[in-house]
Amino acid sequence: MPSSALLWGLQIAFLSPALALILVTLYGATTAEVGWVLAIYNAGGFIASLLLPAYADRKHDYLGPMLACGVLTVLLAAVLATVTSLQLATIALIVIGGPAGVGSSMLYAHLRHSGARPADVVNTRAIVSVAWIAGPPLATFIIGWFGNRAVLLAIAAVAVLNIVTTLIMISQGRVAQTSGAHPAAAPPARDEPPVGRAGVVLITAAFVLLQATNATGMTILTVYVTETMRLDGMWAGIALGVAAALEVPALIGIGRLTERFSSLGLIATSCLAGIAYYLGLAFAAGPVALIALQPLNAWSFAGIGGVGLTLFQRMIPRPGLSTGLYMNTRRIGSIVSGPIIAFGSITALGQRGIFVASAALTLAGLLIISLGGRITTKKGTADPAVLPVPTG
The missing domain is CATH 1.20.1250.20 (MFS general substrate transporter like domains)
Incomplete structure (x- = not known):
């Protein structure tokens, strides 16, 4: 779990500060176009962060969607590295990047579903903050030494590690089910929120x-x-x-x-x-x-x-x-x-x-x-x- 939190934090810390630079250097976007693309991208992420968690709640499974988010991140990095037009890059950010960005939300949801205490969730959030301390300077270093597309390769590499850690957690969950050792689950879902x-x-x-x-x-x-x-x-x-x-x-x-x-x-x-x-x-x-x-x-x-x-x-x-x-x-x-x-x-x-x-x-x-x-x-x-x- 800590490794997964660190990797999701690194993935976001690589992409978020570098995205505007990628749009400008790889696709020739103007400042105004960067603003519009980021706004549309965030709108797509807003919708995805409502739909994907709702699906996960119905299935009572958060690791499966988190695994899909890792796969989508690899796909997004590959598409952004190969397309040449701003329009195609924008479509990729909406269709692929929006759902891919929900991965960290699924991690926190899995923690809650598995019965983690609030202190455990906050500690996991602290690990993500550690990634944000190192992520932006490291992304800047990669861009400076290896070029703008290199940061996309770094994002894909981190996403692959995310996939591996998620698969390990899925495997551990199956072993726990087989052995009969079930973690304390969060209260079952119901339509009316308890606070009103x-x-x-x-x-x-x-x-x-x-x-x-x-x-x-x-x-x-x-x-x-x-x-x-x-x-x-x-x-x-x-x-x-x-x-x-x-x-x-x-x-x-x-x-x-x-x-x-x-x-x-x-x-x-x-x-x-x-x-x-x-x-x-x-x-x-x-x-x-x-x-x-x-x-x-x-x-x-x-x-x-x-x-x-x-x-x-x-x-x-x-x-x-x-x-x-x-x-x-x-x-x-x-x-x-x-x-x-x-x-x-x-x-x-x-x-x-x-x-x-x-x-x-x-x-x-x-x-x-x-x-x-x-x-x-x-x-x-x-x-x-x-x-x-x-x-x-």
């Missing part, structure tokens, strides 16, 4: 806002550091690197806390850390303050990216649907981040207004989550995602 539909809708909307502000902070930081803070762009890279390095211990730490405290309470602390981080950035004046704020950024991400995943899995009993819905809050949040940057930058504060707006939206997300928790509590559910978990 209103609570799910509110918490999902809140996470779209939280994911949007998180994406905004990462997207605009380099521009903000160079144009507003008047620092060398190197400091933005150092800040992002420090935040990425701190994400791993933050995820592990907050994963352990899920055994003692409610998920909504931990996410509330992450929201407060996010508000402090964005306000701090809005008024930061030098590199020391920029770096000193990164622990707040890491804790904010740990709650949104780690505990948030387990919260969705616990409030929606179908592992595939819950994980797919959570992953789509990130996709929608990335879309929403564009207007946040656009409208925030035209305020009297300039680019600093982007982070003030992010702080305000994070506060709005916290309030919506609080409202969703109150609705859940009034419905009388005993879901440990919402109510404190007894210890001892």
Whole structure:
């Protein structure tokens, strides 16, 4: 399982930062065309991350679809390496790349289905963060030394290893069934979510806002550091690197806390850390303050990216649907981040207004989550995602 998480993280960390460069260098795409292709590609991924998990939930099998995602990734790399037109590459990204990108969701769904604790899921998410620390620099190195198509070969190689690890997990599952050693399964799926539909809708909307502000902070930081803070762009890279390095211990730490405290309470602390981080950035004046704020950024991400995943899995009993819905809050949040940057930058504060707006939206997300928790509590559910978990 840890090997699979590391490989899926590497696969995404190779493709995501390099995709725009691949479109420009291999197919001659303009900046506007890159934007449209990525938007269409993400739309295809959005649909795939709803349909494929729903199929997996019906079959109660998540490793089979995950294996198919690995095979599709190899096929995608081969097609992108051979086609010569942007139109064909776009079709390949929609038809093949969309479903292929659901593999990591299937891994988390399999964890939930097999009875893993929330701490185990968060720890697995921490392994993916480790891959993101090494993945983008390694992809840049491969492109620089071996050319743009070489990164597609690297992605295919990682996908082959993904296929191997998935086959091993499938084989282990069959051996366990034969020997009669069955893992504790997650609660069976049922149509009505245990927290109630209103609570799910509110918490999902809140996470779209939280994911949007998180994406905004990462997207605009380099521009903000160079144009507003008047620092060398190197400091933005150092800040992002420090935040990425701190994400791993933050995820592990907050994963352990899920055994003692409610998920909504931990996410509330992450929201407060996010508000402090964005306000701090809005008024930061030098590199020391920029770096000193990164622990707040890491804790904010740990709650949104780690505990948030387990919260969705616990409030929606179908592992595939819950994980797919959570992953789509990130996709929608990335879309929403564009207007946040656009409208925030035209305020009297300039680019600093982007982070003030992010702080305000994070506060709005916290309030919506609080409202969703109150609705859940009034419905009388005993879901440990919402109510404190007894210890001892």
